[in-house]
Amino acid sequence: MGEIKRSTQKKRSWDAWSGEIADLRRIGRTVEELHDARVSVTKTQAEEARREYEASQGEISGVTISGVVYGGVTQIIDYSYSGNRVLEDISSYPFVGLVLLDDEDKVVGSIDDIFPEIDRRSMERLTFISAINPREHLIVTFARDSAAATVDIESEDTGWARQALARITDEVEKGVPRWAFVRGSGSTPFWINVGVATVVGLATGLAQIAQSVSANFAIGLMVFVGIFIFLFSSMGLRDFVFPRFEVLGDGAQSTGSRRLVTLTLIAISIPIGVFVNLIS
Numbered sequence: 001m002g003e004i005k006r007s008t009q010k011k012r013s014w015d016a017w018s019g020e021i022a023d024l025r026r027i028g029r030t031v032e033e034l035h036d037a038r039v040s041v042t043k044t045q046a047e048e049a050r051r052e053y054e055a056s057q058g059e060i061s062g063v064t065i066s067g068v069v070y071g072g073v074t075q076i077i078d079y080s081y082s083g084n085r086v087l088e089d090i091s092s093y094p095f096v097g098l099v100l101l102d103d104e105d106k107v108v109g110s111i112d113d114i115f116p117e118i119d120r121r122s123m124e125r126l127t128f129i130s131a132i133n134p135r136e137h138l139i140v141t142f143a144r145d146s147a148a149a150t151v152d153i154e155s156e157d158t159g160w161a162r163q164a165l166a167r168i169t170d171e172v173e174k175g176v177p178r179w180a181f182v183r184g185s186g187s188t189p190f191w192i193n194v195g196v197a198t199v200v201g202l203a204t205g206l207a208q209i210a211q212s213v214s215a216n217f218a219i220g221l222m223v224f225v226g227i228f229i230f231l232f233s234s235m236g237l238r239d240f241v242f243p244r245f246e247v248l249g250d251g252a253q254s255t256g257s258r259r260l261v262t263l264t265l266i267a268i269s270i271p272i273g274v275f276v277n278l279i280s
Contacts, residue, residue, distance in 0.1 A: 007135070008158045010165045013147040015183040018246040019175035021118060027140060027171045028098065028111040028128055034138060034164045035096040035130035041157065042094075042132055086127050086141070087134050094132045101125040120247035138164050140172070148183075148245040149175075182242055 089099050089108045098114045100107045102122045107114055111128070118126070124144050131137040139152040149172050155161040 005156065006158070007154065007156045008161045010151070010153040010161050012151045012165065012169060014149040014172060014176050014180065015147065016177055016180035016242065016244050017142060017148040017172065017175045018177055018243070018248055020248050020250060021115070021120065022250075023171075023175055024118075024126065024142070024247070025111075025115060027168070028115070030167055030171055031128040031130050031138060031140060032096055032111065034160075034167065035094075038130070038132060038136070038138075038155070038157065038160055039094055041160070042136075086129065086139060087131060087137065090129065090131060090134075093134075096130045097128075099125075099127040099129065101127075118247075120249075123247065138168075140168055142245055144243075144245045148180075179242060183244055 086099060089106070096111070097109055098107075098111045100114050100118060101124050102119060103124065104122075107117060126142045128140040129137065130139075136155050137153070138155075139150075141150045141152075142148065143150075151165060151168050151172070153161050153164050155164075
């Protein structure tokens with residue numbers, strides 16, 4: 001009977017993330033710790049496989065960690081396989097490090113070496129990688145042009161994969177802002193409700209004040225609010241108000257939180273202005 005091989009894949013993504021360089025560095029340390037734990041187990045498996053082979057067929061040499069992960073010391077792994085394109089940047093295994101992509105350059109290397117080069121304003125994508133080989137990896141990516149944060153885990157060790165997902169999730173979620181739901185795939189009903197409530201409220205208010213203000217003012221107000229709703233619901237403005245991924249300065253508040261407060265104050269000022277018009 002042939003040997004049964006098992007593996008697991010775990011993925012998760014977040015629609016928005018903001019934090020400081022120190023928060024990213026903490027996530028990097030977590031990736032390194034998980035990598036060390038997996039390498040330790042794999043080395044033990046390699047030694048056990050070596051001893052079994054030597055006991056049955058004689059001594060061998062040149063057996064690497066990666067060479068024993070998938071079923072025996074005589075198997076050669078095809079490193080051209082890549083379930084995730086970011087692994088194309090890895091030239092040798094095992095590997096733990098960082099891939100940094102900014103406006104002009106891509107840099108691949110150790111986490112400690114690359115972190116001093118990070119420019120929080122020009123950084124487009126940051127990827128932490130722990131890989132024993134292409135089929136045994138942990139990848140954590142932060143990006144401005146896709147999901148803010150993603151985790152991609154593939155491993156034969158289901159226990160390690162669950163632990164890795166839990167630890168990375170705990171660290172990433174510390175930087176997920178409360179307004180992240182406005183960027184999610186299920187946010188369309190929210191924006192529809194906001195638009196309908198605004199239009200209905202505005203129409204009701206205009207009906208009440210039409211007798212005391214000029215028609216030009218009423219029409220102008222309707223046009224202004226209509227343009228505001230259209231612009232605010234567009235993708236470009238949503239990205240401006242609520243950046244999906246942002247690296248903050250020390251102690252700074254996220255841009256989305258600051259702009260949300262500003263927009264709330266503007267929204268509140270409109271009915272207050274109407275009410276003052278009514279009583280004056």
